[in-house]
Amino acid sequence: MIWTQESGDPITPLQQHAAQRAAAQLTNAGSKATPVLSQDGDALVAVAAADPTRLAESLAENREAAGSVPGATVHLAGPATxxxxxxxxxxxxxxxxxxxxxxxxxxxxxxxxxxxxxxxxxxxxxxxxxxxxxxxxxxxxxxxxxxxxxxxxxxxxxxxxxxxxxxxxxxxxxxxxxxxxxxxxxxxxxxxxxxxxxxxxxxxxxxxxxxxxxxxxxxxxxxxxxxxxxxxxxxxxxxxxxxxxxxxxxxxxxALRSEAAPGQGDGxxxxxxxxxxxxxxxxxxxxxxxxxxxxxxxxxxxxxGVPLHRALPSGTTSVVGQDVLARHFAGGTASPLLVVAPLAEKSEVSRTVAATPGIAAVSADSESSAPGLLLATLKDPPDSPEARSTVGRLRTSLAGSGALVGGQAAQLTxxxxxxxxxxxxxxxxxxxxxxxxxxxxxxxxxxxxxxxxxxxxxxxxxxxxxxxxxxxxxxxxxxxxxxxxxxxxxxxxxxxxxxxxxxxxxxxxxxxxxxxxxxxxxxxxxxxxxxxxxxxxxxxxxxxxxxxxxxxxxxxxxxxxxxxxxxxxxxxxxxxxxxxxxxxxxxxxxxxxGDRVPASVSTVPGPAGTGAGTEVSTADKARA
Missing domain, CATH: 1.20.1640.10 (Multidrug efflux transporter AcrB transmembrane domain)
Incomplete structure (x- = not known):
């Protein structure tokens, strides 16, 4: 979810607090969303999971909860939307x-x-x-x-x-x-x-x-x-x-009475x-x-490949939301990469991920039960060719470390x-x-x-x-x-x-x-x-x-x-x-x-007394 000011002004502290209270209500699939302010101060974003068994209803509930921020417009983006x-x-x-x-x-x-x-x-x-x-x-x-x-x-x-x-x-x-x-x-x-x-x-x-x-x-x-x-x-x-x-x-x-018919050998x-x-x-x-x-x-x-939000009709919820997200945040904010690293290698893996071109930020997932899980935010949308290139570079850099790279961008790659x-x-x-x-x-x-x-x-x-x-x-x-x-x-x-x-x-x-x-x-x-x-x-x-x-x-x-x-x-x-x-x-x-005998024509005698003849092809004689 992305919040922007209806007036186009920067997000106020009051709206940030309201967004935090709204995000606390987003508990679909056990997720906990924390709003983050954009660098330009004009938008807030919170990444929350949606229940895949009731996707439309789950997104509608998220939108309703997020709509409690006064003076802000709510947009939905990401793969679930x-x-x-x-x-x-x-x-x-x-x-x-x-x-x-x-x-x-x-x-x-x-x-x-x-x-x-x-x-x-x-x-x-x-x-x-x-x-x-x-x-x-x-x-x-x-x-x-x-x-x-x-x-x-x-x-x-x-x-x-x-x-x-x-x-x-x-x-x-x-x-x-x-x-x-x-x-x-x-x-x-x-x-x-x-x-x-x-x-x-x-x-x-x-x-x-x-x-x-x-x-x-x-x-x-x-x-x-x-x-x-x-x-x-x-x-x-x-x-x-x-x-x-x-x-x-x-x-x-x-059934055969029609003024025209194809395939009848006409001129x-x-x-x-x-x-x-x-x-x-x-x-x-x-x-x-x-x-x-x-x-x-x-x-x-x-x-x-065509990004899904570009392949869908213009004006749909996810397309509009992705455009708003791209104006204020890194393109992969709504769907970060998931990097699972051995605990002994977590620090080194984190530095390697952060140094990989195409990665905007790296953080540990404090809500996850897996202590070796890192969240890597892509600079580009996860379904873009650039994101696939980043995933390829990241996997090459982490080869031999025992770390695994997952998430939407990795799946699409x-x-x-x-x-x-x-x-x-x-x-x-x-x-x-x-x-x-x-x-x-x-x-x-x-x-x-x-x-x-x-x-x-x-x-x-x-x-x-x-x-x-x-x-x-x-x-x-x-x-x-x-x-x-x-x-x-x-x-x-x-x-x-x-x-x-x-x-x-x-x-x-x-x-x-x-x-x-x-x-x-x-x-x-x-x-x-x-x-x-x-x-x-x-x-x-x-x-x-x-x-x-x-x-x-x-x-x-x-x-x-x-x-x-x-x-x-x-x-x-x-x-x-x-x-x-x-x-x-x-x-x-x-x-x-039929190729052994020349496809010539022979003359069949016409009616008696006329002296006329009719040319008949070999094919016609065979059919007769």
């Missing part, structure tokens, strides 16, 4: 997040289908997936083997809505295609499900397996996110392949196809150059170091898992390697683009290591997803007509639906911008930018151009049967 603000903000934004995510999806679906019935069916499927996922997560959390917090809940919300809508777009597009090709409409949905199930299941498996690598992370919060997302993706896949097909069949032809994608077929090498080289240019900006995305270790473990593991899934799906080696490499380059291009946006609109591109790790996992898995949708269709077509014709047909058939899916997923992750914590908004921005880069550049131009340029070699070591 920041945690209370965070919990309150999460509680107030759950509904807003879901509404924003659904609103963006509905708008895009209306533009895509121009059919209210189709939008209702797709949104119903997404909400059923979300409800199923939430029920499964609640059961796991109640059983005690799954940890669900505001971070997990926010990410699961947007991922389930986005992924379910993407799978629905893919299924509906294939259903339209099969219905237009067959006279017996009752056969269209089984055929669409058979064709859609492999890429949908591969997509869900890719994301789930990639996220499950987080179970090997050091930090419990990171470990909890992996199983939660894996469960959510399983719910998305099952719902999209069961409820939605049944709903479409029950609605009958009305929109003819031009990109022609460019790729005429200049494949030039196309993928230009795309690669653009991605490398974006990746060159990725070092701008610094991982020094350990978390930051653990995140760095997780980067070195999780990132290569994610790439390996995704590569394995692609090899199993595509039954070749070279193409999966190219897809993973493309996802890697586009990932760093997204980091670079997001860093520029953060610098322009937030004034800083500093973020948390966890943001980079989560964004990496999501972008590698989701980026490969869209390529799975495309390449699986290309493989189907190439089996009959060869690689070049397969790329053309695959892009024409899936171009619209996958681009629409990318826009949907980018919009849903952008909804994280309404969350109260800055680093969740940063995850939404980075993943949204990455999905757009992948769906509008990598999937439309880079991958098809690479496949066209390499030809049948892209399936190495497998061979594509």
């Amino acid at each position: 920041a945690q209370a603000d965070l919990e309150d903000a999460f509680a107030r934004t759950d509904g807003v997040l879901l509404a924003v995510a659904l609103g963006g999806v509905v708008l895009i679906l209306l533009l895509v289908y121009r059919s209210v019935l189709m939008v209702v069916l797709v949104i119903a499927s997404a909400l059923l997936s979300l409800a199923t996922a939430c029920a499964a997560l609640y059961a796991g959390a109640s059983a005690g083997w799954l940890m669900v917090d505001g971070q997990v809940q926010g990410i699961v919300f947007v991922l389930v809505i986005g992924a379910s809508t993407d799978y629905a777009l893919l299924l509906v597009a294939r259903y339209r295609e099969e219905a237009g090709r067959r006279e017996g409409k009752e056969e269209a949905m089984p055929a669409a499900c058979r064709a859609t199930a492999p890429p949908v299941l591969a997509s869900a498996a890719t994301v789930a397996c990639a996220m499950l690598t987080l179970t090997l992370a050091t930090l419990p919060a990171d470990r909890g996110l992996g199983p939660a997302v894996a469960i959510a993706m399983a719910c998305c896949a099952v719902t999209s392949l069961t409820f939605l097909p049944a709903a479409l069949v029950l609605c009958g032809p009305r 929109l994608w003819e031009r990109p196809v022609r460019v790729i077929q005429r200049h494949p090498r030039r196309t993928w080289l230009i795309c690669l150059a653009l991605l490398v240019a974006g990746a060159a900006l990725s070092p701008m995305l610094e991982q020094d 350990d978390i930051h170091d653990a995140a760095a270790r997780d980067h070195r473990l999780i990132m290569p593991l994610v790439l390996g898992v995704v590569l394995l899934v692609l090899i199993v799906l595509l039954r070749c080696l070279l193409l999966p390697l190219l897809l993973v490499a493309a996802a890697w380059v586009s990932l760093f291009a997204a980091f670079g683009a997001a860093a520029v946006v953060l610098r322009l609109f937030w004034g800083s591109s500093t973020t948390e290591p966890a943001v980079v790790l989560f964004s990496f996992v999501f972008l590698v898995a989701l980026g490969v997803d869209y390529n799975v949708f495309l390449v699986h269709r290309v493989r189907q077509e190439a089996l009959a007509s060869g690689t070049a014709a397969g790329v053309r047909e695959g892009l024409l058939r899936t171009g619209g639906v996958i681009t629409a899916a990318g826009l949907v997923l980018a919009a849903t992750f952008a909804a994280l911008g309404v969350m109260p914590l800055l680093y969740l908004a940063q995850i939404g921005l980075i993943v949204g930018v990455g999905v757009l880069v992948d769906s509008l550049l990598v999937r439309v131009f880079l991958v098809p151009a690479l496949m066209t340029d390499l030809g049948s070699r892209v399936w190495w070591p497998s061979r594509m049967p």
